[in-house]
Amino acid sequence: MARIKPHKNGTKKDLITQKAAALFRLKGYSSASMRHLAEEVGVEAPSLYNHIGSKSEILQAICFKVANAFTFYLDSIDIKYAKCTTLLESIIRFHIKMMLTSFNEVYVANHEWKHLKEPYLSNFLMQRRAYEKRLMEIMEAGMQAGELKKTNAYISVLTILSAVRGLEFLPARKKDISNAELENNMVNHLLKGIIK
Amino acid sequence: MARIKPHKNGTKKDLITQKAAALFRLKGYSSASMRHLAEEVGVEAPSLYNHIGSKSEILQAICFKVANAFTFYLDSIDIKYAKCTTLLESIIRFHIKMMLTSFNEVYVANHEWKHLKEPYLSNFLMQRRAYEKRLMEIMEAGMQAGELKKTNAYISVLTILSAVRGLEFLPARKKDISNAELENNMVNHLLKGIIK
Numbered sequence: 106m107a108r109i110k111p112h113k114n115g116t117k118k119d120l121i122t123q124k125a126a127a128l129f130r131l132k133g134y135s136s137a138s139m140r141h142l143a144e145e146v147g148v149e150a151p152s153l154y155n156h157i158g159s160k161s162e163i164l165q166a167i168c169f170k171v172a173n174a175f176t177f178y179l180d181s182i183d184i185k186y187a188k189c190t191t192l193l194e195s196i197i198r199f200h201i202k203m204m205l206t207s208f209n210e211v212y213v214a215n216h217e218w219k220h221l222k223e224p225y226l227s228n229f230l231m232q233r234r235a236y237e238k239r240l241m242e243i244m245e246a247g248m249q250a251g252e253l254k255k256t257n258a259y260i261s262v263l264t265i266l267s268a269v270r271g272l273e274f275l276p277a278r279k280k281d282i283s284n285a286e287l288e289n290n291m292v293n294h295l296l297k298g299i300i301k
Numbered sequence: 302m303a304r305i306k307p308h309k310n311g312t313k314k315d316l317i318t319q320k321a322a323a324l325f326r327l328k329g330y331s332s333a334s335m336r337h338l339a340e341e342v343g344v345e346a347p348s349l350y351n352h353i354g355s356k357s358e359i360l361q362a363i364c365f366k367v368a369n370a371f372t373f374y375l376d377s378i379d380i381k382y383a384k385c386t387t388l389l390e391s392i393i394r395f396h397i398k399m400m401l402t403s404f405n406e407v408y409v410a411n412h413e414w415k416h417l418k419e420p421y422l423s424n425f426l427m428q429r430r431a432y433e434k435r436l437m438e439i440m441e442a443g444m445q446a447g448e449l450k451k452t453n454a455y456i457s458v459l460t461i462l463s464a465v466r467g468l469e470f471l472p473a474r475k476k477d478i479s480n481a482e483l484e485n486n487m488v489n490h491l492l493k494g495i496i497k
Contacts (some may be wrong), residue, residue, distance in 0.1 A: 218392055253496060256490065257482060264486075267463055267466065272463075286453060294460050298492050
């Protein structure tokens with residue numbers, strides 16, 4: 106039986122998770138089977154179970170990997186910068202980078218989280234709400250400090266997160282736009298607008 | 302057998318289309334059956350076929366109703382205003398209004414179009430691409446006229462359309478934000494940014 110070859114920089118579980126993210130994105134979590142996944146990894150299905158417990162466990166791994174990446178990033182910068190605008194800019198750039206570098210994982214976390222089982226489903230939603238709340242607090246602190254215009258913080262956060270999420274509609278043929286150009290355009294648009 | 306009651310301001314077909322849009326959004330086009338739809342409309346399934354030919358025909362009706370609404374709106378304003386910024390503002394406001402007033406239809410056109418059959422699938426995509434191209438042209442004209450900052454028009458259009466589309470994530474509990482507040486916040490954010 107073929108052995109699972111790990112990625113250069115990852116464990117076997119990482120490789121399985123990565124292949125699963127691509128598969129879940131293309132087929133949807135419900136339609137993707139462990140047999141499909143085994144084919145993608147290049148092994149017999151039973152071999153997968155040496156590394157992961159179930160399809161559901163893989164979905165958990167993907168969703169929390171993404172959620173944790175955002176939370177940890179926010180933790181890491183929260184105290185570094187004094188200005189809320191700098192904080193916000195850096196958060197938007199991180200979101201765009203995640204969309205560009207971990208596309209499958211972010212897509213699955215965005216679309217397939219609803220298939221998580223309890224208590225993971227509640228935990229995931231709680232973590233996401235807490236994250237959005239922290240973004241709103243940064244926004245409100247920025248308004249108080251006079252750095253940001255007075256807006257409804259909830260709508261501003263929704264506008265930013267939705268715009269960035271829209272990168273999932275970036276068609277392959279548009280990949281001639283460099284990541285840097287894309288990131289700078291979107292960040293400037295969302296912070297400073299497009300009107301001169 | 303129960304008769305199909307038409308809406309006050311619409312035909313029987315309109316009522317069926319409306320109920321179908323809600324059903325397709327909740328269940329997804331593939332999982333929604335004509336039996337489900339008949340239940341929602343409150344009649345026996347065979348009665349439906351007096352008004353519409355097939356499930357596929359309803360999806361066509363929904364997708365093209367939405368696509369045409371956007372195209373016709375653009376046609377109606379394209380020459381009225383001299384300034385590109387005014388044009389853009391009015392387009393963004395129309396998109397937000399469509400999301401708020403025809404939520405199910407817009408959601409289905411955004412998510413379920415891929416189930417359209419040919420030649421409708423190609424026509425729909427062509428119409429959507431043509432629409433996006435016109436938005437980019439307005440954006441570029443605005444840059445040339447010195448009204449708008451120099452950006453990558455493709456990314457700016459993607460940013461705007463994605464942000465507006467994000468209204469589908471507006472949770473029911475946030476319905477305390479008035480439509481006017483929501484619209485004004487989002488329009489100002491997308492045109493003028495949030496930094497003071």
